[in-house]
Amino acid sequence: VGPMGRGLAFSPIAPVPAAVDAFVVPQGYRWSPIIRWGDPIFSAADRFDPEHQTAQLQSRQFGYNNDYLDIIQQDGRHSRKAVLVANHEYTNEGIMFPPAADDAQADEQRHIAMMAHGLSIVALRRKDAGQPWVYRVGDRVNRRITATTPFTLTGPAAGAAALKTAADPDGLTVLGTLGNCAGGTTPWGTILSGEENFNGYFRSPGVSAADARYGLADRATGRGWERIDPRFDATTPGYENEPNRFGWIVEIDPEEPNSVPVKHTALGRFKHEGANVIVGTTGHVAAYMGDDERFDYLYKFVSTDTFDPSGKPRARTHNKTLLTRGSLYVARFAGNSPQSEITGTGQLPTDGQFDGTGRWIALVIDGVSQVPGFTVEEALINTRLAADAVGATKMDRCEDVEPSPLTGKVYVACTNNTDRGKIGREGATEPNPRTANRDGHIVEITEDGSDATATTFTWNLLLVCGDPATNTSTYFAGFPADQVSPISCPDNVAFDVEGNLWISTDGAPSTIGLCDGLFKVPLEGPERGRVQQFLSVPRESETCGPVIRAEESMVYVAVQHPGEGGSWDAQTSRFPDYVPAGTTPAEGAWAGPRPAVAQVWKVS
């Protein structure tokens, strides 16, 4: 705790019913938006005017549906300068745009939506540590990445035949990034972002095993981008491989606004939630990654080369190559209790823990396939099929996966899986112990030897989520369930300087009837497992980010899809401007909902 000396002490907020359209913070804290959908990034002239939006303007404004967030402080802990990085996962056309009058207007809205995807990088300034930030229009580092920004493919599958298209006969350059969900900032200062639900953007032949496994089908997409750009129709000759060029981890250097971002084939292709990197005891780096689909898998990449910590410019250049070469593993868990004790109800087995051992099964080692019948290109492009072949453990939708910077233990947010135990689907297993798992759970993994590059580990469930007042299947690491905040559908995770885990949620309105929120959970000592709610986000929104700066008494979250149940003519959220009914919004404000990055700071 620095000069501010106040930490992040708080009294948990009371849970907020799902219909409430408010951003709620604990007593003694205040909040404000830093940047909202449509805010100009390069010039104040690019004013947000939702009635007269254009693709050109949107390409110069903050995008929609911010998910991953980091606030990278440039001159250390108490800096007055920072760079904000946010992903823009997808668009909600029905509330962003008035109903299209004709095909031409519908197509223009599609072009705007393309420009609202991707990422934003924006400079921040403030007067002092612990004080709210203001973003800087037109700063040197400001950048927008959209659905048309060129990316270079790296790694063993770059240039593969299955990555070539009519527009890119070399299979090395992809336009755009889509479905960017969670992410991570690397030890060398770059941003990793996961391309998650890319399948929904493409019409595909839908006949191959890979198409079936990745949810690619021969039907018109909801967005209809195939109407305005043939590459989104993989039934078009020359574009059969376009969907193979999405579903990767991308890396972007926020310090170099003119650098070409990359897509790393060495980290495999699936519905990448995100990636988080830690340096192992041997200097090799490990990236932990989830595939967010029911019954899909948990992965780890380990670099062939080692991290250079020297901080020299040459070191940074070297470190930016670490994710281009290495080994890709998928997790296989084993429980240590008899299967007969895993009842599907969440009841603890007689040893008192959902726990056991595990193994990282190699799909690729140093660029060589380990899966019989798969070339390295096939194992990396159709990674789900390769992982099926080696018998990986089917998980309950791995969202964010992050190693603790203090202990190296890895935390996996399994958000939910209501299909577990359904007829024809896998039933309860010790690492996924509930059938019809509506509320999700958190897995805690300890790598053997505390080395991130180990191939064996032990594990236990930290939390089995839900509202303990109405649900007997919850578990809070043994902490009394009547003293915790209800929590459902864990999604993103983060750590504070004291090593506490922070969890943001996505889905609580439809499971426990509460707005989503942000929760703190101590991992050590007598308070281990005590879930405490810090904030609550507005109606129909998901809590993303989060960034916890306890040393400055500050917290940041990305508020994604507020009011997503509404429409242009009947908006259901007014976040974050809360323009009073019947009044004219101030310049740049809007009465409808705007996904935004919010900052929370302590005032007393």
Ligand code: FEO
């Ligand atoms: Fe975009 Fe898996 O959440």
Ligand code: CA
């Ligand atoms: Ca056990």
Ligand code: CA
């Ligand atoms: Ca997510």
Ligand code: CA
């Ligand atoms: Ca989610």
